[in-house]
Amino acid sequence: MLGNFSYCNPTKLYFGEDSLNFLNEELPKYGKNVMLSYGGGSIKKNGIYDKVMEILKANGKTVFEDSGVMPNPTTTKLYEGCKIAKENDIDLILAVGGGSVCDYAKAVSVSAYCDENPWDKYYLRMEDVDNKIIPVGCVLTMVGTGSEMNGGAVITNHEQKLKIGHVFGENVFPKFSILNPVFTYTLPQRQMVAGVYDIMNHITEQYFSGEDDNTSDYLMEGLMKSLIYSSRIALVNPTDYEARSNIMWTATWALNTLVAKGKSTDWMVHMIGQAVGAYTDATHGMTLSAVSMAYYRHICPYGLSKFKRFAMNVWNVAPNSKTDEQIATEGLNCMENWMKELGLAMNIRNLGVTEDMLEGIAKSTFIMEGGYKVLTHDEVFEILRASM
Amino acid sequence: MLGNFSYCNPTKLYFGEDSLNFLNEELPKYGKNVMLSYGGGSIKKNGIYDKVMEILKANGKTVFEDSGVMPNPTTTKLYEGCKIAKENDIDLILAVGGGSVCDYAKAVSVSAYCDENPWDKYYLRMEDVDNKIIPVGCVLTMVGTGSEMNGGAVITNHEQKLKIGHVFGENVFPKFSILNPVFTYTLPQRQMVAGVYDIMNHITEQYFSGEDDNTSDYLMEGLMKSLIYSSRIALVNPTDYEARSNIMWTATWALNTLVAKGKSTDWMVHMIGQAVGAYTDATHGMTLSAVSMAYYRHICPYGLSKFKRFAMNVWNVAPNSKTDEQIATEGLNCMENWMKELGLAMNIRNLGVTEDMLEGIAKSTFIMEGGYKVLTHDEVFEILRASM
Known part of the structure; x- marks a missing residue:
């Protein structure tokens, strides 16, 4: 082990076939307004969307939909998400999907209240976060990136032909992540x-x-x-x-x-x-x-x-x-x-x-x-x- | 991976040759009264005691000494520690030593405000903690037990000839632990x-x-x-x-x-x-x-x-x-x-x-x-x- 380092990983994981139920334990910790971020709609076909919505409703949340997060989330989509988050005073971003959706949710969480262009600040200049951060929770449907328990958030800028990952600190890690292996079965x-x-x-x-x-x-x-x-x-x-x-x-x-x-x-x-x-x-x-x-x-x-x-x-x-x-x-x-x-x-x-x-x-x-x-x-x- | 489970480990670790310096970052988070728990005094010979005291003083803490924690901490010592902790309105228990001292500190942290005999409640009946818990921090000088990042606390009752470990939940885990490999050099x-x-x-x-x-x-x-x-x-x-x-x-x-x-x-x-x-x-x-x-x-x-x-x-x-x-x-x-x-x-x-x-x-x-x-x-x- 080299050098001096600190270690702390604050993300709470819920793992297993019934892990989605634990969403009921987490939701009461956050305010009423939940932004539900997801991808192209596969979660509507496999029933995960319905299950998540049911739990959100049962917990009295007002849900703001934010669909269409693409496999390599773009700056354009990021700005769109920031707008939804800020305009609706979002208390929790719930990312349902794979690493791209989790990455995107974290990027929105630090960018929504950034008072300048977040791409310039967090991706080109790689600055630390000094603005309000919206809490993020994840429901994983695809595995690989590890985004469910870290501070990584890769964003692609098509105009500049740049795909850059900022590795944010513990304060940006998802507050909780739900890992149900069964949710990954239907993946091609x-x-x-x-x-x-x-x-x-x-x-x-x-x-x-x-x-x-x-x-x-x-x-x-x-x-x-x-x-x-x-x-x-x-x-x-x-x-x-x-x-x-x-x-x-x-x-x-x-x-x-x-x-x-x-x-x-x-x-x-x-x-x-x-x-x-x-x-x-x-x-x-x-x-x-x-x-x-x-x-x-x-x-x-x-x-x-x-x-x-x-x-x-x-x-x-x-x-x-x-x-x-x-x-x-x-x-x-x-x-x-x-x-x-x-x-x-x-x-x-x-x-x-x-x-x-x-x-x-x-x-x-x-x-x-x-x-x-x-x-x-x-x-x-x-x-x-x-x-x- | 079997069954459903949750994972979260809230302990913050500081690792390395200079890790004791991070005590300066942690101490301001707690109140004035620090109970310093340690063993037989080897930390006075190897200089660790002086270094810790210096940092405690520099941070304006009032230190209540609690020495003589034995290799297999006893119920008698536990009750002694609880008395010191409660009488002096302790805000942080700082355990300096090996697994026994860390275990003991956690046992005191849950027992000081226990309104009945803590041995009966937490060791014989293995109940959950429902009283005030005093935060614990550790400076490790001996390795093995893993006590620096878990909820384990083994206590020995000599009268009953019983040595029992209660594995407490996340709320009892040390808030932080300082791991300096050099501190373990002088161990026999x-x-x-x-x-x-x-x-x-x-x-x-x-x-x-x-x-x-x-x-x-x-x-x-x-x-x-x-x-x-x-x-x-x-x-x-x-x-x-x-x-x-x-x-x-x-x-x-x-x-x-x-x-x-x-x-x-x-x-x-x-x-x-x-x-x-x-x-x-x-x-x-x-x-x-x-x-x-x-x-x-x-x-x-x-x-x-x-x-x-x-x-x-x-x-x-x-x-x-x-x-x-x-x-x-x-x-x-x-x-x-x-x-x-x-x-x-x-x-x-x-x-x-x-x-x-x-x-x-x-x-x-x-x-x-x-x-x-x-x-x-x-x-x-x-x-x-x-x-x-």
């Missing part, structure tokens, strides 16, 4: 596996950084093994409760600040993936999978001992009489095979990237410094080419 | 290894229960591997910061409710160990180590697949052409060797138990039902005999 397989890879990548982004034998490294190996195990079951049987519940729980702990404590982190796959996302509007998890193998093969020589450990501890690669390079390579090959097994996007061309976009994507990729090699924009360009 | 080796085994046993108590492939099982395997790795380094070099910090962090996460969520747990080693402790006043971790091997060898046949998994995933036992029994046995032998390497108590005779005590200890052992075999008192007696 493509969305499920994109979520699985998002989880995996959250872990590898934090794992492939630093050289110490940190407790977090061991925890992350456990999370990865659990995820790989459960994802293979869920792929065959999407309604296996155990598998879906373990995936859901792994997602939360992969990105709720715990495993990053006391260590450095990378996040370059997310930076490249988000740049691809800003150009293509492709599913977040798929943008990550499509650039991952090229990225990890590129940085492997710079963090060889960790890639060797990854191969042995996560993928059970036997070390006998192999070189470190061979062991590390075998581990990455195992990961690639698992990704193909899941049916993930393995190149960015399939996501709509064309040759003429590569330079723009490379240039707009934000360079982070925690990984085994600080990339140049030329290297990002090469990784993008290798991902075509 | 015997105390250090007793703490290490306490951590290990917290994990195995939660691991050896249930049959599902739960994310928690993978997390616990990670915690155990980290602990085994770091303990071997700390044994040779007690001032290895990395090793001591990883042990400290592992201790917290081994028993702060996380890994027990969504699964069943055992706790029989603690029940037997605590009964031994009530008769001998031996160090908690040593009572656990002294009965562990006999207990685990006794229940191994009833949870064979988990013991096999333990052998392979935690101790890297190679499965090639061995029976499940052989693999499981090899894993337990690895654990025993590691325990001997640490210099732990491996039998209860060395802790002061005599033949004539065995029946009384067996009879006073509380039987829990979450393990692979619900024991009879006769079986407890046999385990105690095998531990002599």
